[in-house]
Amino acid sequence: MHAHGLSLANINKHFGHFHALRDIDLQINAGELVCFLGPSGCGKTTLLRIIAGLEQQDRGSITQNGRDISALPPRERDFGIVFQSYALFPNLSVFDNVAFGLRSLKWAKAAIKTRVMSLLDLIGLADQARKYPNQLSGGQQQRVALARAMAPEPGLLLLDEPLSALDARVRQHLRREIRSLQQQLGVTTILVTHDQEEALTMADRVVVMNHGVIEQVGSPLEIYQQPASAFVADFVGAMNFVDSTLTSTQQAQVGEQLFNLPSPAGQQGSALRLAIRPEEVELCSRSGDSLPVVVEQLDFLGTYIRSHVHVPSLNQRLIVDIDPRSARALNLALGQHLGMRLPANALRCFAA
Amino acid sequence: MKLTATAAHAPFTLPLSARQREKLFWALLMLLALAAFALLLLGPLYSLLSKSVADGSGQFVGLANFNAYLAGGGIQRGLSHSLWIASSSMLIVVSLAFACAWALTRTRLPLRGVIKALLMLPILAPSLLPALSLIYLFGEQGIFKSWLGDTSIYGPLGIVLGSCFWTFPHALMILLTAMSHADARHYEAADVLRASAWRTFFTVTLPNARYGLVSAAFVVFILVFTDFGVPKVIGGNYEVLATDIYKQVIGQQKFEMGAVISVLLLLPALLAFVADRWVQRRQAASVTARAVPYSPKTNRRRDLTGALLLSPVLGFILLVVGMAIYASLVRYWPYNLDLTLRNYEFGRMDGGGWSAYANSLTLASLTLLVGTSVVFFNAWLSERTPQPKPLLALFQLCSLLPLAVPGLTLGLAYIFFFNHPANPLNGLYGGMAILVMCTVAHFYSVAHLTALTSLKQLDQEFEAVGQSLRASRWRMLRQVTLPLSAPTLLDIALYLFVNAMTTVSAVIFLYGPDTALAAVAVLNMDEAGDTAPAAAMAVTIMATCLLAKGVHCLLSLWLTRHTQHWRGRA
The missing domain is CATH 2.40.50.100 (RNA polymerase II/Efflux pump adaptor protein, barrel-sandwich hybrid domain)
Structure with missing residues (x-):
C-alpha cells in the first residue's frame, strides 16, 4: 500500500468567540502513527475533524501527499475513520459493513469478497462475517470498525478516541493490535486521545495540545523526559x-x-x-x-x-x-x- | 490556461468549491421545503389575518371587525364558553388520565396491555361519535335521561363529557410516557428512608410526572378549545367559538367575522403552545444520567386501588363506544329495537353516502403516502444534512406551528388563500388535492416530532463514516437511515391515516360536491335528523381505523421478526 504524508499550515478555527484552534502547523510523515493528546476542549478532536473535512477551518491549508485538500468535502478526501461509538451500521452484517466503502468504489463482487475476508482474517473475525454488530462484544465491534475504515485502502487513518468505550483489559489488548495492524499496513495514522498511557505506548510521535495550540511535538520519550512546557510536564505523567x-x-x-x-x-x-x-x-x-x-x-x-x-x-x-x-x-x-x-x-x- | 478553457465550456458555472456546491444543493432542497410551508401554512394564515382586518369589499378597516364582534356580545357568548369548556375538560381529563397512568405503570394488575388498548380506543373514533352516543344515553329519548334530572345533555354538560371521551387518550399517552421513565433508585431510596406510600407518592411520583401533567393539560386544553365536532352535535344553543365560526361562515356567509373568530381561536392556542414548548425545554434540561427502570412489586392493596381507579374510566369508554354501535344497529330508536343493518345503507341518506366513505379512504391513504414521505424527508434534511442555521431555525418554527393552528382556522385560511381569484392555484379548491394538502399541514407537527426523535437516536457519526467511505447521502438514506427508521415510519403512517379519517374541523370548509368526506357526512346526517345513520357512519370510521391499527400491528410484528437478528433484545 502506498502511504501518504500530511501537512497542516496555519490552521485556525473559531466557534463563535471561542478560538478553538490557533495557528496550527504540523508535518505528519508517511507511515507514522501520530497521537493528538490533550485534555478535553483542547481542540484535538476539532483538528481531526478538520483533517477529515467534517469541519471547515477558517484559515489555513491542508496538503495530503502534495495535493491541496483544504476545500474538498470529506467524500473527495482520502481517509478512513473510526469513532469512539464505532458507528457500525446495525442493520448490516459484519461483512456488509466492511464491504460498504468498497461498494461505493464499485469494486467487482469477487474482489470485494477477497478483500473483506482477508481483512476479517487479519482482525481474527473471519468466522463472524455473517453476524450483526449487536451480536459482537465491544472490542470485536471496534475491530470491525477498524476493518471497515481500512477496506478501501485509505492513505490516512483517523482514530477518534477509539478505545475510550472499552474496559481496561480489552483496551490494552486492542492497543497492541491496532499498532501492529497499522505497522503491517504502513498506513499514516492519527489517533486522538486524552489517555496519556495510550499515547505513550502507541505513538511514533505525540502532539500535546492545550487551549487550541500545540504545546509540544515529539517522541513519547522526549515528551516524557524533556517536556517543553510546564503544561506538558504536568499533563504527561x-x-x-x-x-x-x-x-x-x-x-x-x-x-x-x-x-x-x-x-x-x-x-x-x-x-x-x-x-x-x-x-x-x-x-x-x-x-x-x-x-x-x-x-x-x-x-x-x-x-x-x-x-x-x-x-x-x-x-x-x-x-x-x-x-x-x-x-x-x-x-x-x-x-x-x-x-x-x-x-x-x-x-x-x-x-x- | 486550464482555467480559461473550463470557463469557456461552462460559462455559467459559479466559482464554488466542491464543498460549497454540496452545501448549496442541500440548502436548495431545504428552501424547497420552506417554500411548501409558505404555500401551505404561512400564505393561508397571512390571508386569514389580513381578512380579519378588512371589510367585505377588502378595504382595510383596522380592528373594526374585532370591535363589532365584541360589541355583539361575542366574548360572553363564544370566548367565555370555550374557555369554560376547555378548562373543565382539562381538569377532568388530566386527573383521570393521571390516575389511569398511575394504575398502569405502578401496579401489577393483570391484562394491563388489553386495558391500555381499550383506553386508547377513543383516538380511533371521530370526535362526533361520543356526542352521538351521549345523545342516545342521556338525550330526550336516552336510556339514562332520568339520571340527569332537569339538566339537559345538550349544552355544556354534553360538550364536556364528549370532549373528555375523545381527548382522554391524548393525555393518557403523554402521562404514560412521563411516568414510565421513573427511576427505580428513587423508590428504593424512599423505601430505605422508610417513607410511607403517600409520602413516596407526593415526593417521588408526582414531582417526576409534573412536566407530563403540564404538557397533558396544555394539549387537552388546545384540543377542546379548538374542537368543532362535539359542540356542533351536542352543544344545543350553547355557543362556543368553533361553532360560531361555522355559523358565521356557512350560515351567514360573513367571512370577515369567521376570520375574526378564527384569530381569537388561534391566540389562546398559540399561547398554550408557546407555554408548552417552554415547559418541555425545561424538562429536557432536567433529564439526568441514565435511570434504572422501575418495575412495581406485587402489592394486593395497590392493585385493588388501581382497579378501582381504572374501572369507571374504562366503563365510560366502553359504554360510549358500545352505545354508538348498538344505536347504529337499532331499527327505530326507541320504539323499535329490532337489530338491522339498514342504517348502514348510506345510499338512502343525504350526506354523500358510501362515496363519502370512499373519499375519506382516498384522502387518508393519500395523506399517509404524501405525509409520511414528506415529513420524514424534511426531518432527515434538517437533521442529517448540512444546513445553514437561519434556514434550520425557520424550518423548525414552520414544522411546529401547525400544532398551534386549530383545524377550523386552517380550513378557513385555506378558503381565503386558495379561493382568491388572483391565486393561480384556485382551481384546486373543492378537489382532493387541497384536502390532502390541508390535512398534511394540519397534522404535520406530531408526525415531524416523531420522525425527528427517531432520527436523533441514530448515531450522529453515521453520516461522517458514510462520507469517509465515499457513500452519497442518498445511499446512506436508502441503506442505513431508512431501514433503521422503518418502525417510526409505520407509526407516522398510522397517525396520519387515523387523523385524516376522523378529522372534521379543517376539511369542513374545503370539501366539494365530489369530495364529501365520511366524518363530514356524520355531521350532515346528524344535522338532517338521521342520527342513527350518523352513528353508523361514525362506527364505520372507527372500525376502519381499528382495522388500520390492526394492519399496523401486523406490519410492526413482521418488521420486528425480520429485523430481530440485528435489533437484538431491545
Whole structure:
C-alpha cells in the first residue's frame, strides 16, 4: 500500500468567540502513527475533524501527499475513520459493513469478497462475517470498525478516541493490535486521545495540545523526559513543581536551599519553576547533604508506593514514588523523619 | 490556461468549491421545503389575518371587525364558553388520565396491555361519535335521561363529557410516557428512608410526572378549545367559538367575522403552545444520567386501588363506544329495537353516502403516502444534512406551528388563500388535492416530532463514516437511515391515516360536491335528523381505523421478526 504524508499550515478555527484552534502547523510523515493528546476542549478532536473535512477551518491549508485538500468535502478526501461509538451500521452484517466503502468504489463482487475476508482474517473475525454488530462484544465491534475504515485502502487513518468505550483489559489488548495492524499496513495514522498511557505506548510521535495550540511535538520519550512546557510536564505523567529564584544563571534558590541546575536557565534574579518526576526523587536516612522530610501519606499502588512527604525547608509537599524494595530498606512508615535528595540532572526548569 | 478553457465550456458555472456546491444543493432542497410551508401554512394564515382586518369589499378597516364582534356580545357568548369548556375538560381529563397512568405503570394488575388498548380506543373514533352516543344515553329519548334530572345533555354538560371521551387518550399517552421513565433508585431510596406510600407518592411520583401533567393539560386544553365536532352535535344553543365560526361562515356567509373568530381561536392556542414548548425545554434540561427502570412489586392493596381507579374510566369508554354501535344497529330508536343493518345503507341518506366513505379512504391513504414521505424527508434534511442555521431555525418554527393552528382556522385560511381569484392555484379548491394538502399541514407537527426523535437516536457519526467511505447521502438514506427508521415510519403512517379519517374541523370548509368526506357526512346526517345513520357512519370510521391499527400491528410484528437478528433484545 502506498502511504501518504500530511501537512497542516496555519490552521485556525473559531466557534463563535471561542478560538478553538490557533495557528496550527504540523508535518505528519508517511507511515507514522501520530497521537493528538490533550485534555478535553483542547481542540484535538476539532483538528481531526478538520483533517477529515467534517469541519471547515477558517484559515489555513491542508496538503495530503502534495495535493491541496483544504476545500474538498470529506467524500473527495482520502481517509478512513473510526469513532469512539464505532458507528457500525446495525442493520448490516459484519461483512456488509466492511464491504460498504468498497461498494461505493464499485469494486467487482469477487474482489470485494477477497478483500473483506482477508481483512476479517487479519482482525481474527473471519468466522463472524455473517453476524450483526449487536451480536459482537465491544472490542470485536471496534475491530470491525477498524476493518471497515481500512477496506478501501485509505492513505490516512483517523482514530477518534477509539478505545475510550472499552474496559481496561480489552483496551490494552486492542492497543497492541491496532499498532501492529497499522505497522503491517504502513498506513499514516492519527489517533486522538486524552489517555496519556495510550499515547505513550502507541505513538511514533505525540502532539500535546492545550487551549487550541500545540504545546509540544515529539517522541513519547522526549515528551516524557524533556517536556517543553510546564503544561506538558504536568499533563504527561506526574510531576512535582517548586517555585524558586535564580541566584546565578545556573543556580536556583528555594527557601534557604540552593540547587545546582543542569544547564543555564535565565538571568539572575528571575523567577523559575523547578520540576522533578516523583520517581526521580531520592529518599534516604537523614544526613548532612539531604533535606529533612516527614512522611505524611502512603498509597500502595502495586508495583510502587506513592508517598507524600512534607518538606519543611521548602514549605510544601512533594510526591515521591518508591519501589517496594527501597521502601523495605528504609522501613518506610507514616510520620517517619527521612532525608531527601533532588538529583540535579533530573531537575527541569520552566519560566514562572 | 486550464482555467480559461473550463470557463469557456461552462460559462455559467459559479466559482464554488466542491464543498460549497454540496452545501448549496442541500440548502436548495431545504428552501424547497420552506417554500411548501409558505404555500401551505404561512400564505393561508397571512390571508386569514389580513381578512380579519378588512371589510367585505377588502378595504382595510383596522380592528373594526374585532370591535363589532365584541360589541355583539361575542366574548360572553363564544370566548367565555370555550374557555369554560376547555378548562373543565382539562381538569377532568388530566386527573383521570393521571390516575389511569398511575394504575398502569405502578401496579401489577393483570391484562394491563388489553386495558391500555381499550383506553386508547377513543383516538380511533371521530370526535362526533361520543356526542352521538351521549345523545342516545342521556338525550330526550336516552336510556339514562332520568339520571340527569332537569339538566339537559345538550349544552355544556354534553360538550364536556364528549370532549373528555375523545381527548382522554391524548393525555393518557403523554402521562404514560412521563411516568414510565421513573427511576427505580428513587423508590428504593424512599423505601430505605422508610417513607410511607403517600409520602413516596407526593415526593417521588408526582414531582417526576409534573412536566407530563403540564404538557397533558396544555394539549387537552388546545384540543377542546379548538374542537368543532362535539359542540356542533351536542352543544344545543350553547355557543362556543368553533361553532360560531361555522355559523358565521356557512350560515351567514360573513367571512370577515369567521376570520375574526378564527384569530381569537388561534391566540389562546398559540399561547398554550408557546407555554408548552417552554415547559418541555425545561424538562429536557432536567433529564439526568441514565435511570434504572422501575418495575412495581406485587402489592394486593395497590392493585385493588388501581382497579378501582381504572374501572369507571374504562366503563365510560366502553359504554360510549358500545352505545354508538348498538344505536347504529337499532331499527327505530326507541320504539323499535329490532337489530338491522339498514342504517348502514348510506345510499338512502343525504350526506354523500358510501362515496363519502370512499373519499375519506382516498384522502387518508393519500395523506399517509404524501405525509409520511414528506415529513420524514424534511426531518432527515434538517437533521442529517448540512444546513445553514437561519434556514434550520425557520424550518423548525414552520414544522411546529401547525400544532398551534386549530383545524377550523386552517380550513378557513385555506378558503381565503386558495379561493382568491388572483391565486393561480384556485382551481384546486373543492378537489382532493387541497384536502390532502390541508390535512398534511394540519397534522404535520406530531408526525415531524416523531420522525425527528427517531432520527436523533441514530448515531450522529453515521453520516461522517458514510462520507469517509465515499457513500452519497442518498445511499446512506436508502441503506442505513431508512431501514433503521422503518418502525417510526409505520407509526407516522398510522397517525396520519387515523387523523385524516376522523378529522372534521379543517376539511369542513374545503370539501366539494365530489369530495364529501365520511366524518363530514356524520355531521350532515346528524344535522338532517338521521342520527342513527350518523352513528353508523361514525362506527364505520372507527372500525376502519381499528382495522388500520390492526394492519399496523401486523406490519410492526413482521418488521420486528425480520429485523430481530440485528435489533437484538431491545
